[in-house]
Amino acid sequence: MGAVNPFRTWRTLGGGAKLAVYTRLSLDAMVVFFGLYVVVVVMFVDTDVTPPVWLSTVDIVASLLLIAVGVAVLEFRPEFSTAPRRAVPWLLPAATVLGASCWLAGILLTLSGNDEVSAGGAPLVVMSLFVVPLAVLPWLPYHWPVAAAATVVTALVLGGNWWMALFIPFFLMTTLLSAWTVSVARQLDRARITESALQVSEERLRFAQELHDTVGQRLAAMSVKTELARALAARGDDRLDAELADLQSLTRTTVAEMHDVVEGYRTADLATELRSARDLLTSAGVACTVEGDPATVGEPLDEVAAWLVREAATNVIRHSEATRVRITLAPDMVAVANDGVVRDIGRLSGLAGIRRRAEPAGASLVAERDGDRFTVTLTGAS
Incomplete structure (x- = not known):
């Protein structure tokens, strides 16, 4: 063909x-x-x-x-x-x-x-x-x-x-x-696709490295403690209870640290995400313009808006041939628009997840396509 x-x-x-x-x-x-x-x-x-x-x-x-x-x-x-x-x-x-x-x-x-x-x-x-x-x-x-x-x-x-x-x-x-x-x-097209894939891979590696550095050592210590506890139990050693208490404490600490890592990855700050999105899009050859001040968005829309900016930047790289992206910030409203939509968009599961996040805050998420232009608008409760 x-x-x-x-x-x-x-x-x-x-x-x-x-x-x-x-x-x-x-x-x-x-x-x-x-x-x-x-x-x-x-x-x-x-x-x-x-x-x-x-x-x-x-x-x-x-x-x-x-x-x-x-x-x-x-x-x-x-x-x-x-x-x-x-x-x-x-x-x-x-x-x-x-x-x-x-x-x-x-x-x-x-x-x-x-x-x-x-x-x-x-x-x-x-x-x-x-x-x-x-x-x-x-x-x-x-x-x-x-x-x-x-x-x-x-x-x-x-x-x-x-x-x-x-x-x-x-x-x-x-x-x-x-x-x-x-x-x-x-x-150049292949380089752009490769660069986008590398951006995703780098983020995965960053998270994996952070999880390894934070939790990996604790898990190794837990394994050693478990082996020692088994050995003490086999001998009927009185130190078993102390070792089990240490193991329990180590387990709680590991769970807390893992929770912190995941929460740090899952929580999003609008100002930070705007900088990251601009850097990501610029590195992929897409001009990114931000209109408005992130401080004006306000709670409870701030975190949902940050997730929207992150997801929208990723979708631009993965699903479009965009040359320009405009992010508009206003009180109780955030909109992300891009050109370069060259194929059917289909169902974007990431946006569906953001819509679920927006509902408890009384916000709504609307995605619209007009020719090669795609716009996602997050609006807070009026």
Whole structure:
């Protein structure tokens, strides 16, 4: 399936995929335009020397074949595809043979010495100059040496029109630069996704490290105390009661420390979450604007609003192609809006959890989508 599949809309594509589609269709349009230009000239433009009918027919058929093959090659190139496509291994060799045959036949006909035959060979040469460097030559091994040799030979054959041979390196560079640009855009998309995943992984590692540092040592001590208590119990040692009391105290301390770690992770401060969200979004290349003062939000909405900001920033990174986020703070109201919504949002379980947190405080949470814009608004009890 390709990017032009009618069941996939333009909005579902990322930035790199959109550039790939735009580039491929632009190259397709150039191939079709130049090919049809040659056909129109052969069929409708009167010249001083008219080639034989059979040769004009050959020019038209060859031009149409080159158009079809050139477009097919571009359509199946992985450089411009947005999804895996079935490989057609014979397509590029067939296009190469057809393009080389048209170019060589055009050169030989132009050198025939017969004015009518030479006039019929010129369209084949021109067609080859336009289509082959755009659609075929860039994907061949040693394309630059081949282009240099073809440019020199074509310039010598065309004589006074030698400058037309420069279309070969020009169009070759056009396609190669286009493919390179699409590749860079895709790498940037992958880097953004990877960075977002790293942000989540870092937060998980931070929590795991904090839990390990705080609770891990206590659990190890509890294990040692338990082994010692078992040994004392087996010997009927009077120190068993003291060890069990120590173990009980250690257990209570561990539970309290674990509770503190979890509560520290679960509680949220609005001002802190605003800074974290801005840092996260900025690192992912998303412009974040905060309007208003977090102090104006007030209780009991403050903590729920902090959770909303945290969840919204995570959703922007994970579920959108946003370039801008605006966080608006007002008394009894917090709204987070972002652009770049390129696919169906579906059910966001994180927002459902925040809605449950908001209900005891008499607050309401509303999520709205307008085109590529998504807005979540938390409103306190009036």
